[in-house]
Amino acid sequence: MQQNGVAMSATPNAPTNDQPIADFSQCHAGILRKLDALAELPALLAPAARAREIAEQSLAFFREAIVEHHEDEERELFPAVLASAAAGAERERVQGLVQRLTEEHRALERLWKQLEGDLKKVAKGQSFALDTAGLEALVAQYRSHACFEEAEFLPLAQAILGRNDNHLAALGLALHMRHTPVPVAGYV
Template sequence: MTTTLFDTAPDFDQPVAVLKHCHDRIRKQLKTMDMLASPAVLAATPDEVRQAAAAVLRYFEKAAPQHHEDEEHDLLPMLADTARGEDAALLARLTPEVLDEHHQMEQLWQRLQPQLAAIAAGQSSTLDGTDAAAFGELYLRHMDKEESHIAPMAKRLFSPSQMQRLGNAMRSRRGIALPEES
């Protein structure tokens, strides 16, 4: 049995698995944010607090927006082109909700970002627990919706070429070279 020492991400040849991996990373960042907004933060050193805030900032300023773009610009439109019948009806109901939740997350992030930046810079040690909780709860409900409905639909409906197209779009968005044809 081989044990890995770090969490490896799936390859973009499995784009739905990459999206799920992103959700797992979001959950870790939300836990860190919860700790920064809780009395538990008092047990950490100032350096640990700054590093934790900086890690949350890095993730939600770069990776999370890319993840939302993956969904908004590629995954959901590809599903809309593919889904039929009950799948199409479900997608028509869920897509506006998903897009609205992305917008709500962005609004909450605009309140959290300066607080986390101040903590990362050592200028503050306070993160608004109400904002952090609202952000976390919204994200958790959102990810559950995607993992329960959107991702399984994509796995079931997408052909191998559609999966490849989705994975390549995700690679491109991150500046990762496309695999060479063999």
């Protein structure tokens, strides 16, 4: 092929007849650049494997621990504290705290649902796209939720339920019963 009277190669970087040794050298330089990139692969595989592992563990953890924890609080702890709170200001305070904490549980669970599909793909190594802003929001909001509950609700719950040892024992038994598998007849 000719362009403006100059012979042009049909393919870029194709060897020319006037500098064949230089062409081999350029080819080697290109090969070495690609091999340098390939040499980076082992260092990149470890973080990718760790990302899959964290995603997989997080999926199981949220399903098995966090959701169950919210259920324990909402079905056992919150009702026990409400039932034992003194009528008036104390019960109103507990009701406000319980409402706030329950609303936070739902908000955290909604955030999780938005992330869950991406995390499943990451866990399978199918994708590394992730809503990082959503993930950061989930972590920050859960930290805030846990700190508030630790600072405000749990000390109040301890004070209220601690007035009567039977109330603490009943809560402990209820939690134990929720987490004890029911034996199936014939399989004891």
